Amino acid sequence: MKTAEELLAIIKAALPGAGVELVSNPSPSAQHSLLLGSSTAVAVASFLRDHDELALDYCSNATGVDWPGKEVTEKMKVTKLVEGVETVVEETVKRVEPGYLEAVYHLYSVKHAHREIAGPVVLRMRTANRTDQVQLPSLTPVWRSAEFQEREIFDLFGIVFTGHPDLRRILMWDEYEDHPMRRDYVDPDDYEYEPTPHDEVLKRAEAQKAGIRESGVTA
Amino acid sequence: MSSPGFKTYRPPVMEVSEEGDELLEVAMGPHHPSTHGVFRMDVALDGERVVKLKPVFGYLHRNHEKIAEKASYLASMPYTDRLDYFCSLTNNWAYALAVEKLAGLEVPERAEYIRVITAELTRIQNHASAIGFLMQEMGASGTPLMYAFREREKILDLFEELTGSRMMCNYMRFGGCRVELPVGWLNKVRVIVDGLPRFIDETEALLTGNEILMARSQGVGILKPDLAINAGVSGVMLRCTGVNYDIRKVDHYGIYDRFKFRVPLGDHGDIYDRYMLRVLEMRESVEILKQALKDVPAGPIMDPKSKIRGFRPKPGEAYGRIEAPKGELGFYLISDGSPNPYRYRVRPPSLINLTILEDMCLGQNVADVVLIFGSVDIVLGEVDR
Numbered sequence: 001m002k003t004a005e006e007l008l009a010i011i012k013a014a015l016p017g018a019g020v021e022l023v024s025n026p027s028p029s030a031q032h033s034l035l036l037g038s039s040t041a042v043a044v045a046s047f048l049r050d051h052d053e054l055a056l057d058y059c060s061n062a063t064g065v066d067w068p069g070k071e072v073t074e075k076m077k078v079t080k081l082v083e084g085v086e087t088v089v090e091e092t093v094k095r096v097e098p099g100y101l102e103a104v105y106h107l108y109s110v111k112h113a114h115r116e117i118a119g120p121v122v123l124r125m126r127t128a129n130r131t132d133q134v135q136l137p138s139l140t141p142v143w144r145s146a147e148f149q150e151r152e153i154f155d156l157f158g159i160v161f162t163g164h165p166d167l168r169r170i171l172m173w174d175e176y177e178d179h180p181m182r183r184d185y186v187d188p189d190d191y192e193y194e195p196t197p198h199d200e201v202l203k204r205a206e207a208q209k210a211g212i213r214e215s216g217v218t219a
Numbered sequence: 220m221s222s223p224g225f226k227t228y229r230p231p232v233m234e235v236s237e238e239g240d241e242l243l244e245v246a247m248g249p250h251h252p253s254t255h256g257v258f259r260m261d262v263a264l265d266g267e268r269v270v271k272l273k274p275v276f277g278y279l280h281r282n283h284e285k286i287a288e289k290a291s292y293l294a295s296m297p298y299t300d301r302l303d304y305f306c307s308l309t310n311n312w313a314y315a316l317a318v319e320k321l322a323g324l325e326v327p328e329r330a331e332y333i334r335v336i337t338a339e340l341t342r343i344q345n346h347a348s349a350i351g352f353l354m355q356e357m358g359a360s361g362t363p364l365m366y367a368f369r370e371r372e373k374i375l376d377l378f379e380e381l382t383g384s385r386m387m388c389n390y391m392r393f394g395g396c397r398v399e400l401p402v403g404w405l406n407k408v409r410v411i412v413d414g415l416p417r418f419i420d421e422t423e424a425l426l427t428g429n430e431i432l433m434a435r436s437q438g439v440g441i442l443k444p445d446l447a448i449n450a451g452v453s454g455v456m457l458r459c460t461g462v463n464y465d466i467r468k469v470d471h472y473g474i475y476d477r478f479k480f481r482v483p484l485g486d487h488g489d490i491y492d493r494y495m496l497r498v499l500e501m502r503e504s505v506e507i508l509k510q511a512l513k514d515v516p517a518g519p520i521m522d523p524k525s526k527i528r529g530f531r532p533k534p535g536e537a538y539g540r541i542e543a544p545k546g547e548l549g550f551y552l553i554s555d556g557s558p559n560p561y562r563y564r565v566r567p568p569s570l571i572n573l574t575i576l577e578d579m580c581l582g583q584n585v586a587d588v589v590l591i592f593g594s595v596d597i598v599l600g601e602v603d604r
Contacts, residue, residue, distance in 0.1 A: 027535020027554065028323030057448050058464075061538065061549050061566040106538050106551070106566075110448050110462060113469045120538050145451020148574050156282075171277040171603060180282055 004032035033122035045142040055111040059143030064157035069099035138164035156181035253589040256599030272577040279603035287563040300387040303601040309543040311391035317539030317550035322532040324394035339504040344371040345544035346497040349596040356593045394522030436490035440579045440591035454546030459485035459492040466542035490594040569597035
């Protein structure tokens with residue numbers, strides 16, 4: 001089996017401008033992955049599947065990962081004019097790193113199963129952000145095994161796979177609106193569903209009712 | 220929160236086939252006795268012929284993955300028992316294997332032997348019950364299933380003595396096993412393993428040449444190898460099409476390369492092949508058990524480096540998989556250096572083996588849908604998670 005670096009070289013030689021990057025994995029498992037650009041992902045995936053020597057014909061696992069945006073504080077040295085004198089001042093700068101959603105695929109080769117396999121070939125794709133640009137190309141046309149798994153990613157993470165033949169919710173019901181596997185998902189308050197609220201739940205239910213009476217807005 | 224089934228229920232709609240005949244839409248499930256739990260198939264029928272089949276999941280969904288991400292690594296171990304509750308020990312092994320890859324832990328020799336012995340016992344009782352359930356659905360009510368359960372009972376007694384629990388074993392740990400074998404346990408296993416070939420012969424004498432079984436299962440629910448590979452089908456379902464892919468042989472995980480065993484392969488990819496493969500796999504498992512029981516070494520059962528308290532793998536990710544009785548069971552973990560996994564994913568063989576359910580059922584009689592579904596061998600606890 002080829003290492004991720006060798007795979008990257010093969011892809012770059014065959015498909016120039018594919019926009020594939022290596023994402024290294026510091027863990028002892030050393031399962032490094034390839035980051036695909038969303039415009040060329042299907043072409044690269046088909047190439048990996050149909051390549052004679054690689055023949056990655058078996059997509060074992062497909063899943064999503066949520067990476068929310070986070071605030072990073074950095075200390076920067078800035079030259080400033082302080083009382084007419086140029087001095088170097090340390091400033092803490094806060095910036096928000098944008099978050100993204102990620103789809104991860106684990107590939108194996110059934111055709112070359114007899115060969116020593118070091119581990120899976122890992123492909124990743126990332127969305128532009130977590131709110132409105134959550135489209136990724138579907139790899140179901142390449143590997144049918146992604147069909148239910150991409151539906152699950154859509155259901156639980158909210159990644160919209162373009163080109164998927166039947167993109168519906170799979171585990172949650174159709175009318176459900178949220179995506180429960182996201183990191184910022186908040187469990188629903190259960191007083192709405194409790195037939196006989198009591199104690200803590202009753203207090204929250206009454207507070208909710210009072211809020212509705214004041215604002216005149218039903219939640 | 221109302222149940223998902225109630226909200227998405229639509230009254231049957233009359234559709235029209237290509238020939239202009241009216242189609243009947245039937246909801247098989249969620250409480251159909253053959254669905255092994257709560258699972259629904261929306262089937263459109265032209266007479267008795269299936270023209271469309273859409274599986275509906277989620278009745279047992281409890282978001283296992285989210286719960287595991289809120290708990291520490293070890294706290295998810297007992298919860299993996301509940302995925303495929305027939306095979307808790309192989310679930311434990313798959314999860315332990317993924318964490319061992321993530322944290323770089325070694326497993327002592329004795330623990331590897333115990334893992335192989337418990338996993339192969341699990342495989343035998345799973346395949347025996349799977350055959351029993353399939354026969355139950357075929358109309359052989361009682362006898363084959365009860366024979367299988369009689370054997371399963373003996374194996375569950377062994378598990379109870381070893382782990383304290385019959386089905387929810389929670390036995391493996393990262394870098395080994397939880398407790399040492401009870402005194403005389405291996406001898407009890409030897410006695411039961413020596414009796415297993417007689418049970419398999421008995422099952423075969425009852426079923427393999429049975430005319431009704433052959434008439435109802437041969438040439439029904441055929442799966443083609445190309446589609447099976449492309450759809451990520453694994454386990455018996457993949458091998459019944461003739462594809463030689465057993466993760467015990469491919470990945471060399473554990474100590475499986477020390478044992479001599481064969482991988483049975485099917486030829487036609489129909490229900491009968493799947494039945495036959497399960498019988499043959501039980502025989503091979505008995506062979507593995509006999510070899511493993513011969514030389515269980517003495518020594519520790521835990522890697523001394525592995526920590527129970529304050530277990531924090533270094534940041535990174537790992538995917539580990541094993542050949543569970545139902546297919547390829549994988550766990551994908553991402554660590555951010557905290558005591559909880561950042562991402563915890565189960566690759567459920569039962570769910571992915573259902574991807575091709577519609578392809579197998581199209582053009583078949585509605586009565587055969589029950590058999591085709593039964594021959595996939597799923598557990599809803601794993602499908603819905």
